[in-house]
Amino acid sequence: MLDWNDLRHFLALAREGSTIAAARVLGVNQSTVQRRLAALEESLGQPLVARTPAGYVLTPFGNALLPYAETVATSVRELERHAAHASNSVETRLRVTCPEPILARLMPLIERFQASHPQLRVELVTSDRYLDLHKGDADVAFRSGNTDADLVGRKIADSIWAVYASQAYLDRNGRPASLDDIDKHAVVTFDQSLAKHRIVEWLTAIAPHATIAAQANSVLGLLQATRSGAGIAPLPANIADADPSLVRIFGPVPELARSWKILTTRALRGTARVSVLFDFIAAEREAVRSIFG
Numbered sequence: 001m002l003d004w005n006d007l008r009h010f011l012a013l014a015r016e017g018s019t020i021a022a023a024r025v026l027g028v029n030q031s032t033v034q035r036r037l038a039a040l041e042e043s044l045g046q047p048l049v050a051r052t053p054a055g056y057v058l059t060p061f062g063n064a065l066l067p068y069a070e071t072v073a074t075s076v077r078e079l080e081r082h083a084a085h086a087s088n089s090v091e092t093r094l095r096v097t098c099p100e101p102i103l104a105r106l107m108p109l110i111e112r113f114q115a116s117h118p119q120l121r122v123e124l125v126t127s128d129r130y131l132d133l134h135k136g137d138a139d140v141a142f143r144s145g146n147t148d149a150d151l152v153g154r155k156i157a158d159s160i161w162a163v164y165a166s167q168a169y170l171d172r173n174g175r176p177a178s179l180d181d182i183d184k185h186a187v188v189t190f191d192q193s194l195a196k197h198r199i200v201e202w203l204t205a206i207a208p209h210a211t212i213a214a215q216a217n218s219v220l221g222l223l224q225a226t227r228s229g230a231g232i233a234p235l236p237a238n239i240a241d242a243d244p245s246l247v248r249i250f251g252p253v254p255e256l257a258r259s260w261k262i263l264t265t266r267a268l269r270g271t272a273r274v275s276v277l278f279d280f281i282a283a284e285r286e287a288v289r290s291i292f293g
Contacts, residue, residue, distance in 0.1 A: 002043055004076060007069050009036035010048055014066055017055040093121050094273050097138035100126040101219045101239050105291045106142070113280050120273055128194070128218040133265050140268075140277055142292070144258040145198065153263035156281060157292035160237040161199070162251025168229040170247060176232070179206050179250055186213035186231035193217050199234045202255055238293060260292040 012022035013033060023030045041048050048062035058066065098106055103126050114122050131137035133151060141151075144159035163182070165175075176182050182203075187210045190197050194217060203210070213231035216222045219239070226233040227245050234256055240246050262281050268274045281288055 003036075003039065004072070006036045006040035006043070007072060009033050010040050010062075011066075011069055011073055013037060013049060013056055014058055014062070014069075017057075019056070092119060092273070093123060094140065094277060095123045095125055095138045096140045096142070096277070097125040097127060097131045098142040099128050099144075099219060101223065101236065102142065102291065109284060109287055109291060112284075113277065116280070117276055120276070128220075133263070133268075139264060139274060141263045142260065143263055144260045144292075150266065151263040152266055152269050153261045154278070154282070155259045155261050156285075157260040157289050159258040159260050159292070160252045161234050161256035162237045162240065162253060163232060163249045164226055164235050164240045164246045165232045165249055166227055166229045166245055167247055169226075169231065170249075172229070176249060182232055183207040183209050186211045188212075188214045188216065188222055188225040188231045188233035190222070191215040191217050198256055198258075202234065202253070238291075 009022065009026065009028075009032070012025050013019060016022045016025060019030045019033045019037075022033045026033065037049065044061075044065075046061045047059050048065065049056045050059055096110070103124065107124075110122055110124065114120070125131060125138050130143065131141065133139070133141060142156075163179075169186075173185060176185060183206070185207075187203055187207060189203050189212060190200050194200065211231070214225040216225055219236065222233050223235060223239065223243070225231070226235065226240075227243065232249065234251075234253060235246070237248075237252060241248065262278060264274050264278075269278075
């Protein structure tokens with residue numbers, strides 16, 4: 001198999017006509033040029049150059065090979081140029097994912113970060129499902145609940161959940177006196193796409209006979225259905241408490257509590273673009289708690 005470095009030394013020798021000049025151009029020792037040339041000739045099975053009193057000259061085989069070697073060199077330079085451009089583009093982009101209900105509250109913080117780091121281009125990806133950071137779906141995640149053990153990060157706030165209903169629902173159906181009474185009411189829960197979410201399991205355990213009035217595939221869907229008066233639902237306290245149409249019935253619910261974390265992969269944690277975001281979030285501790293707590 002041909003080695004690109006061997007080919008590069010052959011091209012330098014073909015242009016310069018001497019191993020000394022080729023070594024100077026390449027920034028290596030003369031012996032390195034000779035060694036690389038010998039390795040290439042051994043790979044090809046034929047001599048590429050002949051030494052004369054006036055210097056090195058190409059053999060007929062070397063002359064025949066030269067245009068192909070130059071074509072390879074041009075292709076390698078193009079490859080390196082495009083790779084460098086792609087690397088620069090990727091390194092200036094920072095993809096951040098968060099649950100959809102958090103987006104509006106998070107945006108002012110992200111805008112301040114962007115203003116203080118104009119060399120970076122922040123792209124927000126909202127999803128209530130966990131995007132795969134290892135596959136490059138995002139670089140950094142703001143996430144609560146169970147997380148991939150291979151991800152690294154830090155806790156930034158507590159995720160508190162409580163039980164809510166709209167005032168209209170309570171006017172029609174009465175207010176449950178205890179958690180056990182929810183079993184006699186209509187509830188709003190996640191659909192089958194989120195069947196393993198902790199609120200589905202918790203509702204099933206405390207209210208196995210409750211009527212499922214509505215199902216959603218996102219926290220915003222739960223919020224909207226509960227706000228409409230469809231039924232009772234567990235919701236994040238930081239969002240539901242700020243909604244004047246909702247009434248907190250019970251909670252916080254310890255079984256639903258989790259920690260908000262900022263997370264990334266081990267490979268990305270040491271990169272400059274991720275590190276500056278982690279440092280920024282740590283410095284904005286109070287603002288972060290007001291968003292997530």
